[in-house]
Amino acid sequence: MHGTIPAQPQRRPIPASSGLPLVLRLALRELRGGLKGFGIFLACIALGVAAIAGVSSLSRSLTDGIGREGRRILxxxxxxxxxxxxxxxxxxxxxxxxxxxxxxxxxxxxxxxxxxxxxxxxxxxxxxxxxxxxxxxxxxxxxxxxxxxxxxxxxxxxxxxxxxxxxxxxxxxxxxxxxxxxxxxxxxxxxxxxxxxxxxxxxxxxxxxxxxxxxxxxxxxxxxxxxxxxxxxxxxxxxxxxxxxxxxxxxxxxxxxxxxxxxxxADPRFARNIERFTQFLTLVGLTALLVGGVGVANAVRGFVDRKRASIATLKSLGAPGGQVVMLYLTQVMMIAAVGIGIGLLVGAALPFVVTGLFGHLLPIPIQPPLAWAELGVALLYGVLTALVFALAPLGRAHDVQVSGLFRDQIDPERRWPRKRYLAALAVSVAALVGLAVLAAYDRRIALMFVAAAAGSFVLLRLVATGIMAVARRLPRPRRTAPRLALSNIHRPGALTPSLVLSLGLGITLLVTLALIDSNLTRQLQQTLPERAPSFFFLDIPNAQADAFEDFLRTQRADAEIQRVPMMRGRLVSLGGVPVSEVKAQEDVSWVLEGDRGITYAKAPPEGTEVVEGEWWPEDYRGKPLVSFDRKIAEGLGLKIGDEIVVNVLGRNIAATIANLRHVEWRSMGINFVMVFSPNAFAGAPHTHLATVTYPDGSDAATDARILRSAAQAYPMVTSVRVKDALEAVNDVVSQLVMAIRGASSIALVASLLVLAGALAAGHRARLYDAVVLKTLGATRARLLSAYALEYGLLGLATAVFGLLAGTLAAYFIITRVMNLGFSLDLSGAVLASGLAVLVAVGLGLLGTWRILSQKPALYLRNL
Known part of the structure; x- marks a missing residue:
């Protein structure tokens, strides 16, 4: 059986004129055997494409509805x-x-x-x-x-x-x-x-x-x-x-x-919110697609391993390596086309399903179209993702040795694909990045996402390399199970890189979501600071302001009352530039939209700190001056000395920025973006705004009594109970949290599929391991304990990385994107990562149990 290997016949490439038809013909012939081993491949591609196509199509339906119904809406x-x-x-x-x-x-x-x-x-x-x-x-x-x-x-x-x-x-x-x-x-x-x-x-x-x-x-x-x-x-x-x-x-x-x-x-705010939420959901879909791409790579690598004998046969008959790669790339892309088609069908149907089930709840009537442009973008995403993650494992098929016909290669040599395949991979990656950026509503966020995704892949590869290096240098345990587990982590052809990548992406995503969820929940439950007002009173007539303040003191003598004059104004220009032409940062652009509350004051308002420039004297009588919130001024490109124009009651008032303040908006006190010098609005009609704060809080009965008394004594004053206002806001934010959880579950499902695919990709090598070890006397219990220890060690090491990376990602999203305070509460994150490790161990042992039931004789023949 192991005699001298006969000389290989001289290869004669198949004529180029028949290359393409032959490749296609052979690909179709091989696909007659079914799609065994490509279930996870199909699911990953279909899931990501469906998410992107569905979100884009639904967004198109809503924006078309706004355009079509604009006259009625307005x-x-x-x-x-x-x-x-x-x-x-x-x-x-x-x-x-x-x-x-x-x-x-x-x-x-x-x-x-x-x-x-x-x-x-x-x-x-x-x-x-x-x-x-x-x-x-x-x-x-x-x-x-x-x-x-x-x-x-x-x-x-x-x-x-x-x-x-x-x-x-x-x-x-x-x-x-x-x-x-x-x-x-x-x-x-x-x-x-x-x-x-x-x-x-x-x-x-x-x-x-x-x-x-x-x-x-x-x-x-x-x-x-x-x-x-x-x-x-x-x-x-x-x-x-x-x-x-x-x-x-x-x-x-x-x-x-x-x-x-x-x-x-008709409603630019609603349209803009649709665009922002579409951007978020599209990134979630793209995350699912990229995570699923790892599943594609695992499936293609397993496919190539299963086809080694076929590849060796083709090469022994004279097929060049490039033609072999093209044959199997054709097969993979044909299978990907099936998954993309499923995803496009689901995505195209989503707007119709949403309209049928929830159309009566939508603020505008929508007539879902077949959004061909959006479906085309989703198609490109699917094709490029499949190509990017399939090229590297397929490129290695070029150098499969013909000796595989005579002896199985359980741990084939791992090497970089040839330059031509690396070049094709680079072009495909560039095309995918370009599509992600060009198709995004906010290209800055898209670039940040691309950088984060690339960094995650590189870091996880480094983590896998580090784990293997540490395992290689650790002393060998005496007991069989730990020794076998340790050697499995760093041996040639180990599952470590694919498992760390698959599990690391899933745990990072879980930790990120858990921390975002906990921080948003904390914001909802602890929005009120220790000294938050109980009431806001609006539209207090100027002539009745003092009398109303006395009335409030009669309700409770220990009440702390803060009262300021208030008007509404709309910014017209900043530094001589009309607001319509100002390029404001995304998180402060709301200041330029519509009217803003403004006030005037002799001294800096409570709860603010002048951080740049100087406050005006109490008896100032010169040109109108204004104090700006520093963060908002920076976002608008303003500095001390710039002139702004604000329209108040039909008059344009020009004022010079005299100082910048730090404002703690979460204090729930009376704060304004712009505070003017008192002479800016001399004689202008205005009302007052007041807050009432009780040292020890108040109960619902007391609040109801005060509201009723104020409404009867001063019917023109509008009373807002802070808790009621916060509940209205919290309802909206809670719905947003639920939407984020639901959308992100798509990426989590993709992570789970990828993890299962990574384990399935290593099935062949594990099968031979089990056969040899069982032949040498290893029991099923001992092998299971070794594999459980291996998966557990990899899971714990990867969980540490996931906790760190997920925490950093959540911190960035909470502080930079949502502009909220960050609190590190790892209880939910640790629980989520622990469950992920248990799932990884469980899936690994489930596949191993099936492997251990195989009969050795069939596999020993080819060793």
């Missing part, structure tokens, strides 16, 4: 908004000259239901033309004219069902808003312009403009947003016409201070 073709003041007669007349105009007013107010208490509401006052676009749905149904008409001493209203539940009211009951009595004639089912009107802390209360005026809440300086909507004639409703009207209004009324929106960008 309530017209254009909307011009002002805060704290109504448009003048001249301004309204100019808008009316361009098309049909109607008016909406929104503000926060208190609805008082007698002994049943009071509640904060988002008051929305509409005119007789509402809704000009879309349909208002109520229960019971009402025509708007009948719904809002005044009769029997009360104005009609439609209320959000949440308000009815909160105050234990029913349709037909009455509440008091300011100085007006309002009858709740219907519960609100749907308002066509809900998104454009904004989402607040309280339930919606829909009333007429006449009812709003009767409340007495509209005073100089009151925080009322007036929105004037235009429905343009067909000739001006085109994209060019919208731009023309906007330009004409800007030229005719340059200092009006409008916030202008058109049906083409």
């Amino acid at each position: 309530g017209g073709d254009m909307a011009f908004s002002l805060l704290q003041r109504e448009a003048s007669q001249a301004e309204r007349a100019f808008l009316a000259s361009k098309g049909e105009a109607n008016t909406i007013a929104t503000m926060r107010a208190m609805a008082v239901a007698g002994e049943k208490g009071s509640a904060l509401v988002e008051l929305k006052a509409v005119d007789a033309a509402y809704p000009r676009v879309g349909t208002l749905e109520t229960d019971p149904p009402f025509a708007p004219a009948d719904l809002f008409a005044a009769r029997d001493g009360a104005f009609g209203a439609a209320a959000d069902p949440a308000l009815l539940a909160r105050l234990d009211l029913k349709v037909g009951d009455r509440v008091t808003v300011g100085g007006a009595t309002v009858e709740l004639r219907a519960s609100l089912v749907s308002e066509p312009d809900k998104i454009a009107s904004g989402i607040g802390f309280g339930p919606r209360l829909l009333v007429s403009q006449e009812a709003l005026q009767a409340t007495g809440l509209v005073q100089p300086g009151s925080l009322v947003r007036w929105t004037y909507r235009l429905t343009l004639p067909p000739a001006l409703s085109t994209e060019e016409g919208l731009a023309q009207v906007e330009a004409e209004v800007g030229r005719a009324l340059p200092e009006a201070g409008w916030n202008v929106r058109t049906r083409l960008n």
